[in-house]
Amino acid sequence: MEAGFRPAEFDFPLSFTGPDGIGATPFDEVLEQEAPDVDGDDPAVALRQVLGQFATGVTVITTLKGEQVHGMTANAFMSVSLEPPLVLVSVDRRTKMCSLLHEGSHYGVSVLCETQSALSDRFAGRAGEGLPEPRFAVVRETPLVEGALAHFVASVQRSYWGGDHSLFLGRVEYARHHSGSPLLFHGGRYERLGQAR
Ligand SMILES: Cc1cc2nc3c(=O)[nH]c(=O)nc-3n(C[C@H](O)[C@H](O)[C@H](O)COP(=O)(O)O)c2cc1C
Structure with missing residues (x-):
């Protein structure tokens, strides 16, 4: 990518800091750099393997397209701020989900519990025999996956270029959690919490 290149679909003032204190780094600070120094024949595969050492939970991001629910498995979810209450999700630009989210839209986040790996596969587009039919609760016109460990509804405040x-970046409008154990993802595999020591 050219130095300073700015995709047209992100053409709004990102260096702006709003009254709520939410700002962004200008694109011209993103310069073309050489490939990362990672061990392996294919740097992209090697980098993915290194990144995969960061253990995460697994979420399903959901939104409504008209009357229809769309869901996508995502582990690139994080809490950002308590005041204002903000969360962030990183969405591949090739996905359908990416085409559905925009400033002002809402997304749901369902944090999966350890028994929901088949649902994760389903919302990751992984075909499989006998995958369970998901059931949704609708909160603030946003679908949430039933049986999950935690739920958020967020409204998109800003979207940012992320390669x-x-x-x-979503402002949390609703949050609830239930008791249970989370589904984990590490090294490209689903895991569960070990026994407490
Ligand atoms: C455990 C796991 C985590 C994933 N995390 C993300 C993620 O954070 N962001 C993303 O864009 N895709 C992620 N994916 C891939 C998407 O779930 C997958 O591309 C999905 O089919 C996209 O759906 P859509 O194109 O129908 O919206 C993940 C997949 C798995 C199995």
Whole structure:
């Protein structure tokens, strides 16, 4: 990518800091750099393997397209701020989800519990025999996956360029959690919490 290149679809003032204190780094600070120093024949594969050492939970991001629910498995979810209450999700620009989210839209986040790996596969587009039919609860016109460990509804405040992903910063409007154990993802595999020591 050219130095200073700014995708047209992100053509709004990102260096602006709003009254709520939410700002962004200008694109011209993103310069073409050489490939990262990672061990392996294919740097992209090697980098993915290194990144995969960061253990995460697994979420399903959901939104409504008209009457229809769309869901996508995502582990690139993080809490950002308590005041204002903000969360962030990183969405591959090739996904359908990316085409559905924009400033002002809402997304749901369902943090999966340890028994929901088949649902994760389903919303990651992984075909499989006998995958469970998901059930949704609708809160603030936003679908949420039933049986999950935690739920958020967020409204998109800003979207940011993130290379081949887009970052959607959402203001939390609703949050609930239930008791249970989370589904984990590490090294490209689902895991569960070990026994407490
Ligand atoms: C455990 C796991 C985590 C994933 N995390 C993300 C993620 O954070 N962001 C993303 O864009 N895709 C992620 N994916 C891939 C998407 O779920 C997958 O591309 C999905 O089919 C996109 O759906 P859509 O194109 O129908 O919206 C993940 C997949 C798995 C199995």
